[in-house]
Amino acid sequence: MTSQLTDLETQLTALEATAADAIATTTTLDELNQLRVSYLGKKGQLSKILGGMGKLPAAERPRIGALANTVKETLQRHLEARKAALEAAQIDAQLEAETIDVSMPGVFIPQGRVHPINGIIDRITEIFIGLGYTVAEGPEVETDYYNFEALNFLPDHPARDMQDTLYLDNGDLMRTHTSNIQIRYMEDHAPPMRVLATGRCYRRDTVDATHAAVFHQIEFFAVDRGITFSDLKGTIKVFIEALYGDIPIRFRPSFFPFTEPSAEVDVKWQGKWLEVLGCGMIDPNVLEAVGYDPEVYSGFAAGLGVERLAMVQHQIDDIRRLYASDLRFLRQF
Secondary structure, three states: OOHHHHHHHHHHHHHHHHHHHHHHHOOOHHHHHHHHHHHHOOOOHHHHHHHHHHHOOOOOHHHHHHHHHHHHHHHHHHHHHHHHHHHHHHHHHHHHHHOOOOOOOOOOOOOOOOOHHHHHHHHHHHHHHHOOOEEEOOOOEEOHHHHOHHHOOOOOOHHHHHOOOOEOOOOOEEOOOOHHHHHHHHHHOOOOEEEEEEEEEEOOOOOOOOOOOEEEEEEEEEEEOOOOHHHHHHHHHHHHHHHHOOOOEEEEEEEEOOEEEEEEEEEEEOOEEEEEEEEEEEOHHHHHHOOOOOOOOEEEEEEEEHHHHHHHHHOOOOHHHHHOOOHHHHOOO
């Protein structure tokens, strides 16, 4: 046996022992991969040792080759075993970090609530969709024609004095009611129709416990052949019962420029009569303004203030509370 053979065998044996110790003590997968490259890579320590085989006689080379393969296979087994152990430890550590300690106090996550105004709008919308109505919207910045003239508010009509309107520099205005949606919808659609319109309205009111410069209104209207006041009363009765239950309702004669005849509707709530909406048969002049023949078609319309309904339903004594963004108040709903 040549001295070169003995030297190579000693190097391989020492390499196996050193590598096994290093593998057993490594603590991360990255370190383990670095050891694999250092010992078994193409330019690793095992390859360097095998580079000395060229100096051996041909008869001695198979012996060194067999020993080198044994060392390589042994180190690969050590590497795989250590890799499995480190991966398992990593999973255990992750599970330990993510484990919920049931003895710790819980974290309260506050939930959002539906604002009283949105709650009323959503409920009324649900009721009328159930009655087969289509929901429509319209612009808040409106022209005089759609807000007044087409609704039978002629330029010198005395009813205009009832509206304190916010005008813009170009002559347009902030709509004072959602009835502008009625005109725009009827212009674009042919009867029959049953429509619910919702949105914000604006008036130059002094803000106090019962008035706001910005408020929400809901209007519903229907146009078809042969619609009568009885249809209007029946629709309102179904609506009120769905919203408040079976409570007394009364109709009082009233006046609106865009309906004839017109009425106010009251409900008896907690022993008192409360006004909830205005209504009437659509005036023939309004039908003519959108190109309908009033001799063929008739219709009804009704409008209500959302804030007023919210105040009645929730016994709110000041409309300003609805816009104060006071969480102490809003958390009651």
